[in-house]
Amino acid sequence: MTATFIHPLTGFIEKTFVITEFELRKLRHDFTELVTRALQPALWLLIFGEVFSRSGAMHTGNIPYLDFIAPGILAQSVLFVAIFYGINVIWERDLGIVQKFLASPTPRAALVLGKGFSAGIRTLSQAVVVYGLSLLLGVKLNWSPIALLNVLVVVVLAATLFSTFSLIIACIVKTRERFMGVGQVLTMPLFFASNAIYPTAIMPGWLKIVSHLNPLTYVVDALRTFMLAGSTSSFGLSRDYAVILVTTAILVFIGARLYPRLAS
């Protein structure tokens, strides 16, 4: 076969989308997953959100509490779905699938980022669920196309970020049991040390510092700004995007270095 020269960057982008495409093709045969995932945000919004909204215990300024947490719950459900993504990689390692991909000339970073994107696109269903519930609960949403598009982009990027983080954990621990343990340990601290269900303003000083180091905080801030009518960003949208993109890039780099460990 004649080998055609392919620019590394073009090759990388092309291969990333090949991986994403086939991860998404698997979804066609696997719809139950999407339905069961819808349950968690529904519980948080309908029960937790409603109760705390009535109690008036949370001071969220001029935004009603339900409006405040709707973007937070979207970010949370993205986190919860993405953080366990690595289990698929461990499953593929126990079969021989990871080994076969690694023995192919595909750039490692494309394998990692392609999987991350597919996790991102998978979590878009969560955005649909949260928007539906928000409508039902009377949350004042921003329906401008630009805002909606930004919500989609932030959701995909956030899921890419956390699923790549998850993949890194999978590459380190390598077994399902240990992975589930680590996953459980990480999700709640990431969630609670963020502005998802309460503003950072009411946090004790140490938690405030931790929350500012937590990428989820910037995801929530961006989602809140784009989702809600008349909302402004606490950190500035460019900082939100910068934190999310830079963190993702760093994680993809680390993931690409660690991914071959799954085959050895």
Added chain:
Amino acid sequence: MSDIVLEIKALTRRFGAFTAVDALTLSVNAGEVFGLLGSNGAGKTTTIKMLTTLLAPSSGDARVAGFSITTQAVDVRRAIGYVPQAVSVDGSLTGYENLLIFAKLYDLPHGEQQAHIREALEFMGLTADGGRLVGQYSGGMVRRLEIAQSTLHRPRVLFLDEPTVGLDPIARDAVWKHLVDLRTNYGTTLFFTTHYLEEAQSYCDRIAIMHLGKVDALGTCKELEASLGGGGHTLNDVFVHYAGSALESGGNLHDVGAERATAQRLG
């Protein structure tokens, strides 16, 4: 350029104090069917992992299709196909989709992808099943699809790690028929490991018997049988002679578990 397609030089891999592959030196000719035999834990899988660039050697090197596994890994990957011992196709995709993804990953030109896939399915006797989910395939069909997937890009060397483990005799014969066809039609060199001596006897041009990380015996089946002297020896005698002492000690729980899991999925 000689017709040596695989040249292994003092290839060594240590895991802590344990030497899994110990200064392995070996060459394989283009178009050869080469069998690597040995008991569990002899170092066969570690050898294949190094040759397919999945595992870095501790020392030594190998040239696959002229490329070094240590310094030209990406070129090596383009030149080889690999069928791991465990199941390496995705059950939640169709046979066709499993092939399509590899056609794209190996940069087959867009115009040729469909023809290659059709030909590969036909070659492996899977034409009627390309549109079915692989989760519904039988063990023998899964293996044939894996071979189709690993040979879409016409690799010069195809590495197979226990390609027939867990298959019934009829499925094993079918897999071998297709492997031999690959060599006949495309000149693909086959480098494989197996536990089944009769397979090695029937299909290999040459055999290496590995024991504790080293090659203890190398040659054609007849040469190996003759090497014991006295005449009337079978390949089984040869195997026991060279590797027999390790049959009880080889392999750990993880290896055995992985092998049985594969057997179960395919069976």
